[in-house]
Amino acid sequence: MANKTIEVLHERCMGAGNCVEVAPDFFDQDPMDGTVILLHPQVAPGDEAVVEKAANVCPVAAIILHSAAS
Amino acid sequence: MKTIVIAGSSVAGLSAARELRQGGFGGRLLTVDRDPHVPYRRPEVSKGLLSGALPAGKVAMGWADELRAERISGGLEGLDLQRRTIRGIHSDGRPFTEQYDGLVIATGTMARPSPFAKLGGVHSLRTWADSHNMRGDLAEAQRVVIVGGGFIGLEVASVARKLGKEVTVIEPMQAPLVHILGQTFSAALQAKHENEGVRFVLGQTVRELEGHASGLIRRVHLSNGDSLDADVVLVAIGSVPAVDWLLDSSLDVERGLVCDTTCSVAGTEDVVAAGDIALWHNPLYERLMRVEHWTNAVEQGTYAAKRLLGTHDAGGFVSAPYFWSEQYGSRIQSIGSNLGHDQAVVLDDDPERLFVAYLKEGRLLSVAGMAAGASIFQFRNLVLERAPIDDVTAHFASLRQPAS
Amino acid sequence: MASTNETATLRKFPFQRDWPLSQPPEMAEVRKIEPISKVQLWDGSTAWLATRYADIKQLLNDRALSSDTLRPGFPQSSETAASFRKGQRVFARMDPPQHDVHRLMLTADFMIRRVRGYRPYLDAMIDEVFDGMEKSGGPVDLVQSLALPVPSRVITKLLDLPPEDSDFFLDRVQKAMSLDSTPEESQQAGTDTLAYFARVIEERWDSDADDLISRLVRGRVRTGELTPEELQHMLHLILVGGFDTTANMIALGTLLFLENPDQIKKLRENPDLVPAAVEELLRYLSVAHHVAYRQAAEDTSIGGFDIRAGEGVIAPIMAANHDPEAFPDPEKFDITRDARGHLAFGYGVHQCLGQPLARVELQAVFAKIFDRFPNLRLVEKVENLEFHNSIIYGVESVLVDW
Numbered sequence: 001m002a003n004k005t006i007e008v009l010h011e012r013c014m015g016a017g018n019c020v021e022v023a024p025d026f027f028d029q030d031p032m033d034g035t036v037i038l039l040h041p042q043v044a045p046g047d048e049a050v051v052e053k054a055a056n057v058c059p060v061a062a063i064i065l066h067s068a069a070s
Numbered sequence: 071m072k073t074i075v076i077a078g079s080s081v082a083g084l085s086a087a088r089e090l091r092q093g094g095f096g097g098r099l100l101t102v103d104r105d106p107h108v109p110y111r112r113p114e115v116s117k118g119l120l121s122g123a124l125p126a127g128k129v130a131m132g133w134a135d136e137l138r139a140e141r142i143s144g145g146l147e148g149l150d151l152q153r154r155t156i157r158g159i160h161s162d163g164r165p166f167t168e169q170y171d172g173l174v175i176a177t178g179t180m181a182r183p184s185p186f187a188k189l190g191g192v193h194s195l196r197t198w199a200d201s202h203n204m205r206g207d208l209a210e211a212q213r214v215v216i217v218g219g220g221f222i223g224l225e226v227a228s229v230a231r232k233l234g235k236e237v238t239v240i241e242p243m244q245a246p247l248v249h250i251l252g253q254t255f256s257a258a259l260q261a262k263h264e265n266e267g268v269r270f271v272l273g274q275t276v277r278e279l280e281g282h283a284s285g286l287i288r289r290v291h292l293s294n295g296d297s298l299d300a301d302v303v304l305v306a307i308g309s310v311p312a313v314d315w316l317l318d319s320s321l322d323v324e325r326g327l328v329c330d331t332t333c334s335v336a337g338t339e340d341v342v343a344a345g346d347i348a349l350w351h352n353p354l355y356e357r358l359m360r361v362e363h364w365t366n367a368v369e370q371g372t373y374a375a376k377r378l379l380g381t382h383d384a385g386g387f388v389s390a391p392y393f394w395s396e397q398y399g400s401r402i403q404s405i406g407s408n409l410g411h412d413q414a415v416v417l418d419d420d421p422e423r424l425f426v427a428y429l430k431e432g433r434l435l436s437v438a439g440m441a442a443g444a445s446i447f448q449f450r451n452l453v454l455e456r457a458p459i460d461d462v463t464a465h466f467a468s469l470r471q472p473a474s
Numbered sequence: 475m476a477s478t479n480e481t482a483t484l485r486k487f488p489f490q491r492d493w494p495l496s497q498p499p500e501m502a503e504v505r506k507i508e509p510i511s512k513v514q515l516w517d518g519s520t521a522w523l524a525t526r527y528a529d530i531k532q533l534l535n536d537r538a539l540s541s542d543t544l545r546p547g548f549p550q551s552s553e554t555a556a557s558f559r560k561g562q563r564v565f566a567r568m569d570p571p572q573h574d575v576h577r578l579m580l581t582a583d584f585m586i587r588r589v590r591g592y593r594p595y596l597d598a599m600i601d602e603v604f605d606g607m608e609k610s611g612g613p614v615d616l617v618q619s620l621a622l623p624v625p626s627r628v629i630t631k632l633l634d635l636p637p638e639d640s641d642f643f644l645d646r647v648q649k650a651m652s653l654d655s656t657p658e659e660s661q662q663a664g665t666d667t668l669a670y671f672a673r674v675i676e677e678r679w680d681s682d683a684d685d686l687i688s689r690l691v692r693g694r695v696r697t698g699e700l701t702p703e704e705l706q707h708m709l710h711l712i713l714v715g716g717f718d719t720t721a722n723m724i725a726l727g728t729l730l731f732l733e734n735p736d737q738i739k740k741l742r743e744n745p746d747l748v749p750a751a752v753e754e755l756l757r758y759l760s761v762a763h764h765v766a767y768r769q770a771a772e773d774t775s776i777g778g779f780d781i782r783a784g785e786g787v788i789a790p791i792m793a794a795n796h797d798p799e800a801f802p803d804p805e806k807f808d809i810t811r812d813a814r815g816h817l818a819f820g821y822g823v824h825q826c827l828g829q830p831l832a833r834v835e836l837q838a839v840f841a842k843i844f845d846r847f848p849n850l851r852l853v854e855k856v857e858n859l860e861f862h863n864s865i866i867y868g869v870e871s872v873l874v875d876w
Contacts, residue, residue, distance in 0.1 A: 012572070015833030017599060021833075023491050050490030057815050058162055060824035061535055106509045106526060106777035131508040137746075141799050143528045161528040199510070199778030206780070427648060 002068035004043045006051060008036055012062040021052040021062060023047075023065070071340070072097045074378065075156055077146055078176035078312075079103035079133070080112065081364065082345025085371030089139050093379045096425040099138060100168055102158060107198040109133065113364055115201040117224040117396055121232065124204060129198070131178035134474050138320030142166065146315040148179065151338055158315070171340060172378045173325055175316075176371060179309040179362060182421065186279040191287040192303045195222055204304065212300035217276050217292045218306035221395045223257065228397040233375045238269045238298055240276060240290070251404075251438055252414045252428065258421040258440065259397070268400055271298075276350040279303060308439040309362060310346045325349055326360040331386030333374040344374035353386045355435075360408060380416060390436070390453040400438050403446045406436025406453040415459060417466045427462050434462050445469055487513035487523055487788065488551050488764065494861045494869075495730055495759070496805055498795040499523060505797060510777045513788070517556075519523050521767075521786030522776070527800035527817070529776050530789040531544040534766060534822035538774035539787055540826055543567045546769075551626065551764040555865055557657035558650055561664045564707040566715075567680070568772070570823060578867030579694055580708065583632075583686055583730040592628070596838040599627055600705050604846050612875035617725045620843075621872075624835060625720035629713060632831075634685035635674070653863040667713065673705040708809060716828045719761060720835050722868030727755040727836070729859075730870055734807050738844050741809060745841065751809035752836045757816035758807050760792035761867045766820060766837045791817040847876040 006026065015034030019027040026035040026047070043051050043065065055063040076083040077202045079101045103384060107321065118124030135140055144160040157167040181194035191211070193204040208214070214230045215225045219241030230237045243249065246263075248256040260270060280289040280297075290298045304465060307326045313323035321337060322328040326349030328336045335349050337339040343350070343366035360388055361370075376382035390406040400422075408414075408428035418425040424440040433456040437449045448469060452462055484760040489498035490819040495831045504511065505525035522528050533539060542548070544567070550556035552799045558598035559567065565576035582588070607619050626640040649655050650720070675689060675695070681688040687709065694700040700708075732736050740749055774781045781787060794802040794817040799815065819826035845852065860870040 014577060014823050014825065016587070016827075017830055018825075020586050021830070029585045031585070032582060033578045033586040035578070047864045052164070054816065056162075056696075059535070059681075060823055061163060061823045069750065106529060126508040126511065140802075141801060145525065162531045197778050199780075203778075203780045233650050 003045070004048060004068060005066050006038060006041050006043060007064045007066055008038045009060075009062040009064070010036065012060040014060055016059050018057040019054040019060075020061060022057055023050045026051055027054060071378070072093065073096070073168075073170050074167055074172040074174065075170040076139075076176060077103040077156060077180055077315075078174075078345070078347075079108045079141065079460055080105075080176065080178055080345070080367070081109050081131070082176035082178070082371035082374075083174065084109045084131070084369045086176065086344060087133070087139055089372045089375035090379065091137055093381055095374065095379060097171075098140065099178040100140045100142065100170075102144060102146055102156070102168075104141040104143070104161065105199075106143060106320055111364075111393075115198060116222050116257070117229065118194055119198065119201040120195075120205055120208070120226065121229045124312075127393055138396055142168075145415075149316055149321075150172075151319060151341070154340075156340050173341045174193045174343045174371075174374055174378065175335065175341065175343040175347060176367075177315070179311050179313040180306040181306075182310050183201075184305040184307070186276065186305065187281065189279055189287045189303075190213055190285050191301060191385035192279060192305060192308075194305045195226065196309070204302070207302045208233060208235070213222040213298070213300050214238070215240065215298055215300040215304045216304045216306060217290070218304075218308070219270070219272075220250075220306060220308065221245070221247070223304065223306040224263065225307065225395060227263060228266070231263075231268055232398075235268075236301075237267070238271060239263070240274055240292065242273065242275045244273050246270065246272075248270075250408075250428060252411075252470075253288045254416050254419070255402075255416065255426055255438055255440075256423060257401070258424050260371070261421060262398065262400075271296075283307060294453060298422050310348070311349075311360070313347065327360065332377050332384075333387050334371060334377055341376065342374040342377045344370040348374075351386045354390060354456070355409075356406060359409070360362075361389070362389040363391055363393040387456040388454065390450055392447075392450075399458055400441050401443070402438065402440050403442055404438035405446060405450050406434070408436040408438075411435050413459075415463070417463065425466065427459070429462075432458055434459070437462075478595075484512055484514040484520060485520070485523075486788075489517060491861075491867075494859065495726070495820070497735065497760075497792055501790075501793050501796065503867075505793065510779050516552050517550075519547065519549060521788050522781060523601060523790075524741070524776060524790045524872070525790070527749070527794040527797040530766070530791070530794040530817060531603070531821055532769070533776055533787055533789040534817070534820060536776075536822075537776055538770055538772040538781075540569050540771040541573075541768060545769050546787065547784055548769045549767050551767065552653050553654050553657055554655055555764060558660045558865065560713065561661055562707060563704065564711045565784050566711055566824060573823060576610055576700075576704070576708070577816050577823075577827065579690065579700070580712075584827050584830055586736050586830045589834050592831070593834055594633070596624075596628070596835060597842075599844055600624065600838055600846050602634070604842070611853055613873045616728055616872040617721070617869065620839070621725035621728075622719040624718050624724060624839060628831070628835060629716055632860055633674075633687055633709065633712070635681070639670075642670070643713055643717065646690070648864075649716055651718065651865045653865065655836075664710070666688070668706045668711050671709045672702065674709075675702050675705055704803065714717075715826065716739035716831060718864075718866050718868060720832050722761045722862070722866055723755065723832070723836055724839055725872050726759050726761065726775060727840065727868065728850075728874075729856065730755065730758065730851070731840075731844070731849065731872075733856065736781060737807060737809050740839070742844055742848070748837050748841045749833075750811075750813065751840055752833060753813040753816060754807065754809045754811060755836065756757040756818035757764070757795045757813040758802065759819075760795045760818050762818065762820070762865075763792045763867050764788065764865045766791055774810065790805055791820060812868075819828065842845070847874075850874055850876045 013035040082263045085408045146158040181196040214235045216239045277291045311326045324371040327343045329350040331351045346362045374386045394403045411428035413429040415427045489500035503851045509526045644664040646667045757782040770796045819829040
């Protein structure tokens with residue numbers, strides 16, 4: 001089964017960094033303004049839970065986890 | 071069973087949960103509903119909640135902590151019978167998938183969507199929120215137009231008249247509720263409303279709703295070309311079973327969720343249905359029927375839970391559904407379903423105490439009464455027995471006679 | 475008119491806390507019976523109150539809701555809060571897009587990576603504070619000895635201000651935010667602080683130093699992107715946002731642990747639990763209990779209820795954090811639960827800018843305090859403690875011994 005992929009809505013990002021706190025392997029912050037840098041768009045099944053958590057704690061709902069089909 | 075999922079947290083779901091715990095189910099119980107306020111006394115949506123007569127505390131019901139139910143607030147999107155999973159979206163947008171060993175489907179019905187333009191001041195009624203939203207508009211309105219002379223339409227007509235509004239009810243049939251209550255009852259109800267100042271437009275449908283430039287409702291245009299000015303419009307044109315989430319599931323959901331006599335969903339194992347959505351084979355009338363009334367939801371929820379646990383009555387869910395409506399402070403009640411009746415016997419023709427028995431081939435199908443009070447329950451056994459007319463008239467006579 | 479009848483039966487908001495450390499009982503009741511309802515505020519106006527986690531999250535992320543307190547009819551929790559907030563001209567009270575432009579000028583300074591760099595400084599500072607406590611011997615007031623000094627020193631370091639000015643800040647912030655202050659007192663306290671920052675901005679006008687204020691003066695004010703007044707308000711917000719919030723978390727957090735010694739034991743046995751413990755403290759205490767007030771700029775809806783433009787909306791973080799649907803058994807303080815996803819820092823575009831800094835301070839304190847003082851105990855009864863009647867919940871003093 002193909003991996004899920006992460007989409008980040010960059011224009012919404014407020015630089016809170018909650019995603020980095022929860023899933024530092026997938027997200028970092030741009031040193032210029034603290035907004036999100038997506039490190040790895042592909043998510044192996046074992047990592048889905050932590051990326052879902054990151055999506056959940058993002059205060060502006062800027063992280064979307066797409067299933068392989070879409 | 072380790073996990074039972076209850077789809078729909080209103081009274082059918084709640085009753086099922088209670089029966090499951092009482093029947094000894096100790097596993098995980100998970101419920102899903104999109105309405106933040108369920109469960110509540112839904113009949114009040116068109117009565118005390120709308121009029122403001124009942125405070126929130128008297129309308130709300132609770133899921134007792136002892137039921138140990140995990141509650142998901144969100145909408146359902148699909149059912150996978152092979153994998154035994156339901157999937158949906160939490161109200162905060164996160165998707166979820168849950169595995170079940172047993173499933174109770176109790177997602178009920180929704181108001182039939184209005185086919186008209188979306189305008190401010192145009193409402194449909196199903197949920198607490200709908201009632202609250204309409205109540206706000208009603209307060210400032212003068213002219214209320216109700217599309218649909220069914221029970222919801224008539225109840226709201228009575229609430230609006232009590233608030234001093236100008237009320238018009240538009241009904242496509244020649245009389246309101248005639249196909250449910252028959253000529254005599256229908257005529258009595260219409261007269262009651264007209265005495266209270268409600269205007270009926272019968273044999274007409276609504277062609278379109280016209281709004282002001284602001285987007286607020288302005289006028290209702292009828293099929294015959296007439297039009298009515300309106301400040302608030304209620305679109306009460308019936309309800310549809312909430313089966314959208316089941317459309318990809320291979321289940322027969324065209325007119326509701328088809329079940330056998332024991333409320334087990336046809337074509338499944340360990341899936342039962344209860345309440346407004348369940349189109350089950352009622353052994354009493356030997357046909358499929360769907361009942362959209364409160365008491366049925368409670369009783370059927372309880373039965374469906376027993377079915378899951380295997381403690382149900384093997385004879386099936388035999389039901390003479392009870393129904394009531396409140397209009398102008400007076401109660402109309404019925405027990406049983408009169409669909410297919412070929413005879414309507416008026417046992418009391420006083421319009422304030424009207425009592426009618428509906429029969430088919432000489433045997434009782436149902437009774438309906440105005441202001442009958444608790445005495446209507448005396449007829450329940452006769453309905454369950456499909457009693458012959460003589461027994462019915464005899465019983466009625468004995469009730470109305472003073473004790474000697 | 476129906477509306478007069480309506481206000482007669484509406485609940486008054488805010489609800490009162492009963493036991494000082496848990497949510498108001500009325501909140502749980504309302505969430506059960508009428509999770510979305512209208513309430514009446516201090517001035518007789520009405521506003522929507524959401525009490526479920528899911529609905530609060532949705533509302534705080536709803537772009538139809540404005541944070542601009544200058545709008546007529548903007549709901550407030552009290553007269554003092556109204557006065558305090560109307561005096562603020564800062565991104566916390568602005569809506570996008572202007573909000574975003576201003577906030578993003580500060581986000582780099584509060585990035586996780588950057589803020590974690592303060593840990594060694596914090597560790598050394600906290601050790602010093604504890605040394606001081608041991609030296610003076612108990613009983614000490616934890617609020618004065620630990621809870622206030624830690625965040626105050628961090629802010630003065632962050633803004634590169636003279637440490638001896640922290641008493642001034644403390645006094646002014648407390649006066650500005652206390653619900654026992656008159657609106658005039660609150661306003662004066664705010665004005666004093668703004669005047670202070672005006673002087674600092676002037677002093678650093680030509681500076682090429684690397685501290686936050688100098689950089690903003692150089693990079694934003696002198697370029698015309700920010701007025702000096704806007705920078706004053708930003709600095710005031712940083713002060714207000716990071717001072718008694720963190721101080722109260724330290725004081726109340728210690729108190730909560732002392733009331734739950736089994737949790738102290740768990741923490742000491744497993745230091746890896748420190749981050750989780752801090753999240754649970756944040757969730758449980760929800761000290762920012764009078765925030766998350768909004769006004770609908772456009773029509774919107776929640777849970778099927780229509781919200782009209784102009785109506786007030788209250789989405790309390792305390793209610794979200796104690797919703798049993800989001801956090802089972804919410805009145806249980808349990809550092810082993812996963813409390814991430816709590817809304818103690820709010821949600822939406824206005825979510826607390828300083829949260830990484832708050833976390834690193836709290837983690838530094840709670841990693842050490844019970845190891846350093848294993849026999850820490852309250853000298854008085856919890857019932858006798860005086861809790862702040864303030865925009866940020868807190869406690870006046872906490873006398874401890876060890």
